[in-house]
Amino acid sequence: MRSARLAVLAIVLTALVAGAGLYYSLVYAYYEVLAGDDLPEISLISATTGEAEDIAVSEVQAIDSDSSPIRLRACFETPTPLDELAATYEVYENAVPLNAPGWFSCFDAKQLGAELEDGEAVAFLGTPNINYGIDRIVAITPAGNGYVWNQINACGDAKFNGDPLPEGCPTPPEGMN
Numbered sequence: 001m002r003s004a005r006l007a008v009l010a011i012v013l014t015a016l017v018a019g020a021g022l023y024y025s026l027v028y029a030y031y032e033v034l035a036g037d038d039l040p041e042i043s044l045i046s047a048t049t050g051e052a053e054d055i056a057v058s059e060v061q062a063i064d065s066d067s068s069p070i071r072l073r074a075c076f077e078t079p080t081p082l083d084e085l086a087a088t089y090e091v092y093e094n095a096v097p098l099n100a101p102g103w104f105s106c107f108d109a110k111q112l113g114a115e116l117e118d119g120e121a122v123a124f125l126g127t128p129n130i131n132y133g134i135d136r137i138v139a140i141t142p143a144g145n146g147y148v149w150n151q152i153n154a155c156g157d158a159k160f161n162g163d164p165l166p167e168g169c170p171t172p173p174e175g176m177n
Contacts, residue, residue, distance in 0.1 A: 031071065031101060034062040040074055040148060044089035044138055045125045052127060053089075056080055057146065063104050069131040070098060074148035075106035082142050086122050095123030095137050098149050112139060112147055132172055133159050 034040070039060050043052040055078055062074035078085075095116055100107040115121035116139060126136035126148060133156015140146045152160065155169035165172075 030065040030067040031063045031104075032065065034064055034074075038062075040064075040072060040136075042074070042076060042138060042146070042148060043126060044085065045128070047088060047090050050090075055085070061104075061106050062148070063100070069134045070150045070152065072136075072148065072150045073098070073100040073104055073107045076146040076148070078140060078144050078146050080144075082122060082140055082144075085124065085140060090125045092123040092125045092135070092137055095139060096151060097137075097139065097147065098151065107147060107149075115139075115141060129153070129155075129170060132156065132170070 039062050041054060042057050042060070043054045045051070046053050057076040057078050060074060060076040062072065064073075065071035097107075097109040097112045097116070099109045112121060116123055121139050121141045123137055123139040126138040128135050130136045130150060133153055134150050135153045136148065137151050138146060138148050154166050157163075158165050158169070159172055
């Protein structure tokens with residue numbers, strides 16, 4: 001009886017340690033807080049020229065990870081009015097903010113998603129195909145709060161699922177599965 005209890009205790013402790021390690025890996029281990037020259041450039045695609053243009057930003061906070069091309073999250077402030085940005089830059093339809101770790105408190109994907117859905121915030125194309133099939137999205141609220149994340153685009157979605165690429169997709173890089 002005693003050996004059975006020890007076996008159960010060993011199994012439970014092993015599961016707890018493994019679970020804690022997995023949680024730490026997912027939430028903390030792979031993310032890096034960015035600063036200085038490592039901060040992402042925040043630019044939007046001009047609706048008239050199709051070229052990326054930097055916008056005025058301050059108070060930039062960002063995290064990223066080498067483990068995935070869609071792990072970037074950033075928050076910032078901009079003095080440029082939202083209506084001016086919307087008249088100048090390419091709006092991004094179907095933007096869906098991706099969750100950030102809870103400790104990166106400036107980025108609330110649920111709240112931002114609701115603001116985008118209600119039309120309060122506007123999402124812009126920041127950089128198309130920053131990696132093949134991944135667009136950088138920049139969303140801005142009327143208060144001048146900005147958010148950045150990378151999102152899989154239609155070309156990436158088709159390629160990653162093994163489906164035929166939609167018309168207009170660039171050719172995937174050599175060796176990409």
